[in-house]
Amino acid sequence: MFDQFTAAVAAARTPGQRVRAQAMLENAACAARLSSMADLLEQAHRASGSADRDRWRCDNWASVCAQIGAAQTLTAGMVNSLLTHAVVLREKLPKVGAVFAEGLITYLLVRTICRRTALVKDPAALAAIDAELAAELRGWGAKSLDQTDADIDALILRHDPHAVRRVQDVVRSTGVTVDTDGATGVSRIEATVEATDGAAFQRRVELLARTVCDRDPRTADQRRAAAVGAMGFGWDRLPCMCETDGCAAASRPAVGGVVIHVITRRDTLHGTTDQPPPDPEPEPPTTPEHPEERFDVDPQPPDDGDEPSPDPDPDVETDSPNGESGSNPVPAGDLTAQRRGLVGEQPRMLSKPLREYTITELVDEVSADRGQYCPASPGVILGGPVLPAPVIARLAMHATVTDLIHPGHAPPEPRYRPSRALADFVKARDLRCRQPGCTRDIDDLDHTIPYPWGPTCASNLAGFCREHHLLKTFFPGWSSVQYPDGRIVFTDPDAQSSTSYPGSRLLFGELCEPTAPAATRGTPPPKHTAGLTMPTRAITRKQARDKRIDDERERNTPWAEQYLRDSIPPF
Template sequence: MLEHRDVRTRADRHGLAQLQATLSANEAVEALGLINEAAGSVCNHDPRNASTRRADALVALLHGENGLTCQCGSETCEAASPSGRSTAPSRRKPLLHIVCDLATLLGLTSDPASIDGYGPIDPDFARELAADSTWQALFVDFRSQAAGNRPRRQHAPTVLPLVTRRDRLSREPKGCGDRIRAMQRLVARAPDIVRRSDGHGAQPDPPPGALTYAPGAALAAWVRAVDGHCRFPGCSVPANRCQLDHIAEFDPSDPRRGGWTIASNLQCLCRHHHQVKTYRLWTPVMLEDRAIHWADSTSGLTAVTVPERH
């Protein structure tokens, strides 16, 4: 039965989340005992209620602390002993991927932000997190970045049918449905654009890191931030729980010949749909603005998916 143990999170309301653990009976009792012991390291004048102290105690224990800092405000508090004092200032801050526009971060607008693995958060909360964080920023224009890495056709030029202003993706359709329909119209008018790329992004030479299978932290963060979720049709598994798939397969025996590890050759796929793609049951092709055309190898069905952010 021990193989059924697990720890998971689930989003709650008002910026809260639930941390759920499935443990053996003795582990659960021991864990609660340690939490209660740490929560009881403050004096009776601490203003927090019992449930809040238990939550603070759990976080303190996860950071390797053995108690809480009493918040009674008294300089003579007996609970402020070395054994009960928290070491909060030395806590290692975790890595969070917070996505928001620069104007919101600067307080000029109040568009919602989001935390990967949780979901939307209040813009004031995002600014509060930003003020107490060490940032490794990814200030990018997703559409221009995608356009810069857009794979070009490796075959003879084809004269495409006229595309009206209504069909152009640069018109910035309001929703994902509009963007998908616009791309489907382009594919219907010019089916030749759905042709597998060599995964080199029309670059003559591989950029740094392109011949290494695992993408660097900055590239991986960018792909996850733009895609937002699994790119297989109809799948909404969050990007932070997805694997990064090479659309044109990486060749470990000859990395230069195979698909490169670059933005235009990477997509987020959950574990199940990564296997579906690996077994060639469905074939993806990267199009404009990171839209992906999928084709079912058995039934001939096709679908287009677009990234969450563009």
């Protein structure tokens, strides 16, 4: 199938010719990949019992998405988008798909076409749009995104005015977006709300920002930003950061019902105060939520008498904390000072106005401060981004600190539900759902070998989001094997294998130290679902999609009717 494309690449004589030939090969390969995804979905629908699974909470579509995500290490959102476009090309726009298969258009353009034509329902209109688009695409040329949208919409207008995508203006009128920068530990929150809600929010932020004492080092804007976080935790006041004895506003507020788990090492907590960290509290009883605002845990490998770690590789230079060698290494800073440096007025970059500098003086002054190396390790929010050590040290000032103990080779627990200590360890080791390609938070802990055949121990427990927990438990054809170091090898219905590694492997490798192997009791059945029932949907995924299309077309009706009236000539 790709012989002509690979032959064109081989025959190219210049870099420009190779770029053109390789671009067409890439486009054709992407088209073939989408076609295979559509084949995989059709195969799932042809399987025995498939019709009943369309109402399952984890349905045929979810199983195919998991299979594709595992094969390509793609997130669930990306796979959903790819499979949707594959189905659209197969069922609604086959002629556009044929142009794509010839390598003449990119996936970016195909994605735009699928999105802009999603509201077209009439088969005749779809066929006409497909034919005209396929003819136009052969000479489409380079266009901006806005011009591409406009040209596709103009074609849709001629065949189905109700199908033009205009609902974005309605959807974007209200909503909240939280965008987190994993490198800095800062989130940007954007919200569009009604005027009364905005006024109430502004007043609440101002009141919370004033609950600290006059010695708090933060600026007014920084206190207002911290007040937004206090509202999220359900606090009735803002903890003061003056760090002076006797401050009445410095204590941690009462629990507000929201728990954020942060995993870090002990060296990061040493920068929070001048006092050593408190002794770990005894394990609390198993409850749905641990009553604390922050959950800072310190990964501790088991003390089983192993020999100390060998010295670093002698071939690796370690003259400075960040690996630089030479006479002028970057200095290691003090974590407490770095934490305190996160608040207060922004320091001046230059000591005098810019206009008074020569180029040489400006370069010398800007490059004089090389910064400081952070002496402590970073941490991570459970299921979230990595946080720098100074940010965690500041958060830990008003958090509950609980030690995380590696279970080592401890025997399995004699019950189905793991203890709080074991559950915390497994979540900290895995960080996110263990299904290959999934980035969702952990909702459930699952026994890889079903209980009671498999034990309740770290080597037989893994964290999953709810959808992939249901997939692993109920859906035929899926199986997995877990190893003592936390690795899990998944096998999909096509007998293809994918390996999932614990999320803590890079930052907290000690959490992946092997634990006691899981010993089975008897031979469990392939899918032990006796007495269990897969949750079902009120309507199928297709019915839900059709309803969204109908609702959006209905919202377009007034505009479409006005457009049609304006299109009538005045004579």
